[in-house]
Each structure stands twice: as structure tokens, then as C-alpha cells.
Amino acid sequence: MKIAVVVLGALAALGVLGAAHWYIWRRMVRDVSRPGGRYRRIGTALAIALPVCMLLAAVGGRAFPLAVERWFAWPGYLWMAVSIYLLFALLAGEAVRPLLRRLRRAPATATAAVPAAESVTVPPSLSPSPSPSPSSSPSPLAPAGPAARPDADAARRLFVSRVVAGGAAAVAVGVVGNGMYGVLRGPRLKQVTVPLAKLPRAAHGYRIAVVSDIHLGPILGTAHTRRIVDTINAAQPDLITVVGDLVDGTVPELGPAARPLADLRAKDGAYFVTGNHEYFSGAAPWVEFVRELGVHPLENDRVELPWFDLAGVNDIAGTAQGQGPDYDRALGDRDRARAAVLMAHQPVTVHDSVRHGVDLQLSGHTHGGQLWPGNYLAELANPTVAGLERYGDTQLYVTRGAGAWGPPVRVGAPSDITIVTLASLQA
Template sequence: MTIVVVAAGALGVLGLLGVAHWYLWRRLVRDVSSPGSRYRRTGTALLVLLPVLMLLAAIGGRAFPLAVERWFAWPGYLWMAVSIYLLLALLAGEALRPLLLRLPFRRRSSSPLATEPEPAAVPAPAAAPAAVEKDIGSGGESSRRLFVSRVVAGGAAAVAVGVVGNGAYGVLRGPRLKHVTVPLAKLPRAAHGYRIAVVSDIHLGPILGKAHTRRIVDTINAVQPDLITVVGDLVDGTVPELGPAARPLADLRAKDGAYFVTGNHEYFSGAAPWVEFVRELGVHPLENDRVELAWFDLAGVNDIAGTAQGQGPDYAKALDARDRSRASVLMAHQPVTIHDSVRHGVDLQLSGHTHGGQLWPGNYLAELANPTVAGLERYGDTQLYVTRGAGAWGPPVRVGAPSDITVVTLASLQA
């Protein structure tokens, strides 16, 4: 039964992709070119090849080694993003198309001899003028439609390329710092101003590699935080493939050290080897565990994706034996676990996972699956902070959800 459902889902996705790319071909190729032209042949070939590369990129890590995956990850994922905004722009263009068709339009002759005197007209049968007038009108309407189709297609292409180009630049330049102050009732006065660097969703893989990690490490070290928390989804691949890309994490520096919890993508890649690898780098994994720092308890739970492997979150193990009079900060990759944190009296949960939606209007979909998509919110006596993450999954592009590393400054109510 499961195989049937998966197969039906896969066929449904392929069907939607087919319809979407047929629409793109119609508006970007067929409607703006003549049959047999070089543009039509090239455009048709691209709109067959690019979705194939997109599908290969989407399944790449599960079917190909990283060295092979890199060849189609760039074009495939970039086309994924471009196609989304092409579709949105073209659909918006459908509303403009009738208005553009009503605008005054003067057909210009393409003949350089159009302004020369015409030879004397030869008398024609009585019905000829009406026929000629009909042909001219038909030609004018055809030219008008061609012109409007080219304007809409060109405008949609410019918008899509511009949006994706800007979004890719934002990811590849590295995340920006974001500062948030969080008051905690149980935090002692001496800890007022304590700073935690929160980084999540780095997503090292076929596109983002060692240079990306280095940018993140340098950005964090530059602010000299008291504590560093790496809240899951570090990688999309195995330790042999991506270990060198993650190695700059060994240079993270903070007074109270750096800590790590798993995200769902670690379980796609082999969580246990990655936990041991980050430990070797000097980043301390918290697997349903906690550590007592000077001013508060720091706890961490495994991601819920580990449940199928018997490695899911265990709040009781991580939190039940602690001193409830001390403030507690919990690292949990997915915001949906917030209700467990409330039940266990956590003061502050640090999460990622959502990417803030990553590609607008994906934030609206993310809101359906997560209690908080980005930022700070309160649930009972527990506060939840969700970072948009420092990398990107799939397309190396962010639109309306810039990547960030957040410096959370804890404030004591006694200060």
C-alpha cells in the first residue's frame, strides 16, 4: 500500500511539473516565435533539459555521489527557483495581457521600401478591397498579439532572473548578524547581557561547502559570544563527502564553548557519524542531554526525525532531573516541539528548520506546518526563538527570508 501511495504521489508531482513546463513553453517559446525558428528549437530543448536536471538535483544525494551531484545541482536547483518566479510572473502577466491588447497599436512595416511611391494601381474586381482590408486587419491583430506576448514573456524573464540573482547573492555572500534580546525571569542579575550565538540550517552539500562554513565561523567569532549553539541541519551528505567542508567548525570560539543538536537532515545523512565528527571538532553534541553552565542549564534534544531510528527526542532524559529554580535554555531543531518544552518548564527554546520559508511565498506554507516561522514568540511561560538559518536547502536562493546568525542576548529581570 505504501509503495502505491508513493508511486501515486510521484506521478502527481511529475504531472504538475509537466503541466507547469508546458505552460512555460507555450508562453516563453511558442507564443513569441515562428515555427522552425532557431529560437523555438533552442527554447524547446531547454524546457526539456532543465526540468530533467531539476529532478536529478532533487534526488541527487540519494542516488549519486557528491562529485557527480555537483554537476547538475547548480543548473537544476537554480532552474527550480527561476521556474517558480517565471510561473508567478507569467500568471500575473495573464491579468495584464487583455489590457495591453487594448492599447493603441500602430503596425510598422518592416520593408525599407515602404515609404517609396507605389506604382499605379491596377483595377481590381469589386470584391478585392474588402478582402485586402480584411487581410491587413488580420495581420495587425497578429502583430499586436505577438508584440504583447513578447512584452509579457520578456518582463517575466527579467523579473525571475532578477529576483533569483539577488536571492542567490544573499546566500553566497553569507548570513548577516541579527540581534535579539530575550528577558528570562529566572536568570540571575550577574548573567544580564549573556550572549548566545544561534546558527542553524547551514546545509553543507553539493553547492555550499568549506568557504560557506568559514564565512559562518568568522562571522560568529567576530562578535565574541559567550556561547555558540548549532541547532541542526548542518549537512546534506555523509562524513566522508562533507567532513572537510565542516572542518572550519573546529575554529569556533566562545567562553562557554559550542554545542550541537541534530536536525532532520542529519538522519538522512547518517546522524551517528556526524555526532562523532562534530565532537572531534570540539563542538559538544547534546543528545537528549544537558549541561549546567554558570547561570543556566543548557539542554538539547534529538530531532523528531530520529524517532524512526529509535533516536528521537527524550525530554524527560534531558530535563526532568534538573533544578527547576535555574533558568533553562533548550536546543531543539524543529519549532513544533515547543509544546513539549512548555510541559517541561523550559524558559527558552532555540530552533531553526523553517528557513523562514526561504522562497516567498513559501513562508505561507511554512506557517501551516510550524507554530512560529521566524523570530521570537511566547507560549505560556516558554519563549521560542526561531532563526531563519545560515544556508539554504535545494536552490541556493532566498527570497523574502534572508539568512541569519542570531545573537540572543539574555536579560535578567533583576537587573
């Protein structure tokens, strides 16, 4: 039964995807080109190849080695982003089409409104006899016949279609290009102050760097990791927390891309918890690899720092492999008079944190929606999509993440590394 539901869901998704791409092909290729022309042939070929690349990219990490995946990741993922905003722009263009048709028709209407020359009636007796000639032709001043109107209508439709298609393409490319630049230049620092009632006065101003969702893979690699490390080190935090979804691939494939993490520097060290994507490619090897880099994994565990307890739980995705979150193991026997900061990849676990007396939970996972209007969809599955919110006595901070899954593009949800400054109420 479960397999049947999955199959039906997949077929429905493919049907929607196919309908959307047919509409894009119709508006961007068929309606703006002549049958049999070069543009029509090239556009149709791309309308088939790009969605195929997109589907291959979406399943590539689980079906192909990284070296093969890179060949279709760039065109496939970029088309995924472009097609979203191209579809939105074309749908908005439907409202503009009637106005453009009226504007295009205005000159012809004005010409037709010019009054014809006054006619004079000539008596039959004075009218000359016509001299029939086989080569006679209508006067150039004679009005065009009905056959001329279809040609004018066709030219008008072609003009309107090209204007709408060109405008939609410019909007989509501009939005995606700006969003890609934001990802590839690297995340920016964000500052947040969080007051904790149990934090001692001596710890007032303690600074934690929170980085999540780096998503090293076929597009983001070593240079991306280096930018993140340099940004964190320049901020000189007291503690560094890497809150899951570091990679989209295996250690042999992506270990070199993650190696700059060995250069992270903080007074109280750097710590790591798993995200759901680690379990797609094998979490245990990554846990050992980051340990070798000097980043300390917290697998349902905690460490007592001078001013508070730092705990970490495995991601929910590990449950199917017997490696899910265990709050009792991580927090069960601690001294509740001390403040507790918990690293948990997914915000949805905040209700477990409330029950276990956690003061501050640090999470990622949502990407802030990554591609607008994805933030509205993220709100359906997460209690907090981005930023700081309170749940009972527990505060939850969700970073938008430092990388991007799939398209290396962010729209309306810029990437960030957050410096969380703890404030003592006793200060």
C-alpha cells in the first residue's frame, strides 16, 4: 500500500512538472517562432533536455558518483530555479497580453477612422464606358480585402508573445543571477543577542558562531568551505557550532572539500551534530572524519563548558537507522541549575527541548525557504523558519544556513553565519 502511494505521488508530481514545462515551451518557443525554424528546433530540444537534467540532478547523489553528477548538476539545478521564476513571470504576463494587444491595434484603428474622400454621383449618360482589360488590377487606394486581416492579427499575436516571453526571460534570469551571486560570494555574518536567565554574570557577552546547511556537493566545494572558515575565524567567536547538513555525498568524494574545517579556531573549540543529509550518504564515516579535523561530534551527548552545558542530538533522519535523537542520554542527568544550549538540526524538535529544560536550541534545516515563495511551504513543516522565537522557557534560534541545496541560488532568504551573543540577566 505504501509503495502504491509513493508511486502515485511520483506520477502526480511528474504530471504537474510536465504540464508546467509544456506551458513554458508553448509560451517561450512555439508562440514566438515560425514552424520549422532554427529557434523552434533549438528551443524544443532544450525544453526536453533541461527538465531531464533537472530530474537527474535531483536524484544524482544517490544514483551516480560525484564526477558524473557534476555534468548535469549545474544545468539541471540552475534550470530548476530559472523555470520557477519563468513560470511565475509568464503567468503574470497573461494579464499583460490583452493590454499589449490593444496598444498594438491602436495605430490600425486610427488609420481606419480617417474619413474617405466625398463621392460624386455621375449620371449614366455621362459616364465613360469601361474598357475591359485582362491586365486590369484594383486601385492602390482600394481598401484591403478580408484576407489582409488574418495576417495583421497573426503579426500582432507574434509581437505580443515575443514581448511577454522576452520580459519573462529577463525577470527570471535577473532574479536567479542575483540569487546565485549571493550564494557563491559566501554567507554574511548576522548578529543576534539572546538573554539567558541561568547564564552567570561572568559569561555575559559570550559569543557562539552558528553555521548550518553548508551542503558541500557537486557545485559547492573547497572554495565555499574556505570562505566559511575565514568568515568565522575573522569574527573570533568563543565557540563554533556546526548544526548539520554539512555534505551531500560520501567521505571519499567530499572529504577534501570539507578539509578546511580543520582550520576553525575558537577558545572553546568547534562542535558538530548530524543533519538529515548526512544519513543519505552515511553519517558514521562523516562523524569520524570531522573528528579527525578537530571538530568534536556530539552524538546524543554533551560537554560541560565553564559557563553552561553544550549538548547535541542526532537528527531525526537517523531514527530509521537506529541513530535518532536521544534527549534522555544527552540531557537526562545534567544539573538543571546550569544553562543548557542544545544543537539540534531540525527546529521541529524544539518541543522535546522544552520538556528537557533546554534554555537555547540552535537549529538550521529550513534554509529560510531558500527560494521564495518556499518560505511559506517551510512554515507548514517547521515551528520557526528563521530567526529567534520563544517556546515556553526555551528559546529557539534558526539560521538560514551558509550554503544551498540543489540550485546554488537564494531568493528572499540570504545565506548567513550567525554570531549568537549570550547575555546574562545578572549583568
